[in-house]
Amino acid sequence: MAKVYYRRMVILWAILILCLISSVGLGRYAIDPFTVIKILLSKVFPISAVWPEQAGTVLFQIRFPRVLMGCVIGAGLACAGCAYQGIFQNPMASPDILGASNGAGFGAAFALFIGLSYSGISLMALTGGLCAVGVAVFISARAKGNRTLSLILSGIMVGSLASAGISYLKLVADPTDTLPAITYWLMGSLASIRNQDVLFAAPLVIAGILPILLLRWKISVLTMGDEEAASMGVNAARLRFIVVVCATLVIPHFTRMLVGSDFRRTLPASLLVGGSFMLIVDDFARLVTTSEIPIGILTAFVGVPFFLYLIVKEGNRL
Amino acid sequence: MSLSVQNLSFAYNCWKVLENVSFEAEPGNLICLLGSNGAGKSTLFRCILGMLPYKRGSIRVDGEEVLPLSYQERAKKIAYIPQSQTGVFNYSALDIVLMGTTSQLGRFSCPGRAQTEQARAALELLGIEHLENRNYAHLSGGEQQLVLIARAVAQQAKTLIMDEPCSSLDYGNQVRVMEQAQNLAKQGYLVLMSTHNPEQAFQFADRALVLLDKRIECFGVPKEVLNARLIERIYGIPVTVYELDGASVCIPRKTGKGE
Numbered sequence: 001m002a003k004v005y006y007r008r009m010v011i012l013w014a015i016l017i018l019c020l021i022s023s024v025g026l027g028r029y030a031i032d033p034f035t036v037i038k039i040l041l042s043k044v045f046p047i048s049a050v051w052p053e054q055a056g057t058v059l060f061q062i063r064f065p066r067v068l069m070g071c072v073i074g075a076g077l078a079c080a081g082c083a084y085q086g087i088f089q090n091p092m093a094s095p096d097i098l099g100a101s102n103g104a105g106f107g108a109a110f111a112l113f114i115g116l117s118y119s120g121i122s123l124m125a126l127t128g129g130l131c132a133v134g135v136a137v138f139i140s141a142r143a144k145g146n147r148t149l150s151l152i153l154s155g156i157m158v159g160s161l162a163s164a165g166i167s168y169l170k171l172v173a174d175p176t177d178t179l180p181a182i183t184y185w186l187m188g189s190l191a192s193i194r195n196q197d198v199l200f201a202a203p204l205v206i207a208g209i210l211p212i213l214l215l216r217w218k219i220s221v222l223t224m225g226d227e228e229a230a231s232m233g234v235n236a237a238r239l240r241f242i243v244v245v246c247a248t249l250v251i252p253h254f255t256r257m258l259v260g261s262d263f264r265r266t267l268p269a270s271l272l273v274g275g276s277f278m279l280i281v282d283d284f285a286r287l288v289t290t291s292e293i294p295i296g297i298l299t300a301f302v303g304v305p306f307f308l309y310l311i312v313k314e315g316n317r318l
Numbered sequence: 319m320s321l322s323v324q325n326l327s328f329a330y331n332c333w334k335v336l337e338n339v340s341f342e343a344e345p346g347n348l349i350c351l352l353g354s355n356g357a358g359k360s361t362l363f364r365c366i367l368g369m370l371p372y373k374r375g376s377i378r379v380d381g382e383e384v385l386p387l388s389y390q391e392r393a394k395k396i397a398y399i400p401q402s403q404t405g406v407f408n409y410s411a412l413d414i415v416l417m418g419t420t421s422q423l424g425r426f427s428c429p430g431r432a433q434t435e436q437a438r439a440a441l442e443l444l445g446i447e448h449l450e451n452r453n454y455a456h457l458s459g460g461e462q463q464l465v466l467i468a469r470a471v472a473q474q475a476k477t478l479i480m481d482e483p484c485s486s487l488d489y490g491n492q493v494r495v496m497e498q499a500q501n502l503a504k505q506g507y508l509v510l511m512s513t514h515n516p517e518q519a520f521q522f523a524d525r526a527l528v529l530l531d532k533r534i535e536c537f538g539v540p541k542e543v544l545n546a547r548l549i550e551r552i553y554g555i556p557v558t559v560y561e562l563d564g565a566s567v568c569i570p571r572k573t574g575k576g577e
Contacts, residue, residue, distance in 0.1 A: 233393030
């Protein structure tokens, strides 16, 4: 078991590194992977520059931030989705379940509506997401009956509310500029990512990933159910709270097929696959048409058929 | 290592379930808890496991009150063996047993080699080491129950609480699980088990604990305290207890209603 796991992890790391190197080269201005490696090495070793100066600029100013951000976001989403599935004891749980993405969407839409700056939008999105989850957790803590179920239900309700809020903002937004901006933001894109965005967002995402990664064994134990976990020394309510605070979204199904359910293994693998997945999708977003395709559309196009395939093939046991 | 329950009362809101429950148990005993559906057997277990905050009375394990203990400290003293049920995730039998070692780990640790050895030893003790790499969800009910017992052994707590471990098992597996429970008691564990079958108490238990009308009706050697009259009062049907080759069997008498 362990040996198979380590072999698969090596393969996943290899895929991620391959994706990283080829992704920074792909785009309207293509740079071949060997040149990418040479340019990278030239930062450390004195190698004479045989590539156009433009290549270096494109690489460091545009491609690197975009690729790094895509990688971190993909890993973060996968990690969050994976952890949610564990703490809700349900392999179909998605981060949407607590209303985080709708809340973030509403925050961003509102920021765009009142015309905030770029960093204002990011901040509002973050606040919106946290608020939505916070409200859901707050309400469920006061609910009677099954804790998990009431958390999911209040999350769905808060999410619907935020989504209605987005619809209203779209309705009243100026159709010439604000409405397209909101629509485009909601679909998401890595096109405008620059170095300062990476510096702002990456530490946040990584700060969310770390606790989950460290607690992964206890998340495994929690899948046995609250009372059983408690009898084995795991404080279920506290662990769930920590994970919810740290987490938010999506694609660990793929990894679970590769390495099984044990979160000791699923979580690290999810990070790698999530990172690779996002990079590949973003490559397509850049390359398929001359104008960018919003990444939210592409992830759905790739992810949904896979998800449906899983339902048909494996039922609810993953 | 002893378990002592003194004057325990518990109510869900206003609905009283347990009133002034007291008993003391020593390690090395298999105790069968008998009571009708809804008599409060599970409630009593959940109080002992520290899952229900009881307000009146006290429960001590090794002389320590269980409620103020942290989850981890409690798990080191008391292990819980639920009825087998398959979750939605796939784990190997070894992974399930490894979960029992969680209370010995640091806050952010995963089980390592020492814990794996411990889990393997537990599987061996139960005679199911061949199941190690099997998918837990694909095991039979009896095998799953044995894996859960192994998990409790790996937890290294000396008091084991078993909630109707035989309820969905075939006849052979019921006997196998009961024998394993008896073995563990002989090795110095205190095993407290709820059961719906008085004969299991007769055959395997060192003590029978009867919960009737929110109280402990009696507590003692099964053959001495379990008589037909008491069994009739617990379950509300007429029964006769026979002696067969030194073993006691309990057979329901005809009520006439089934004809």
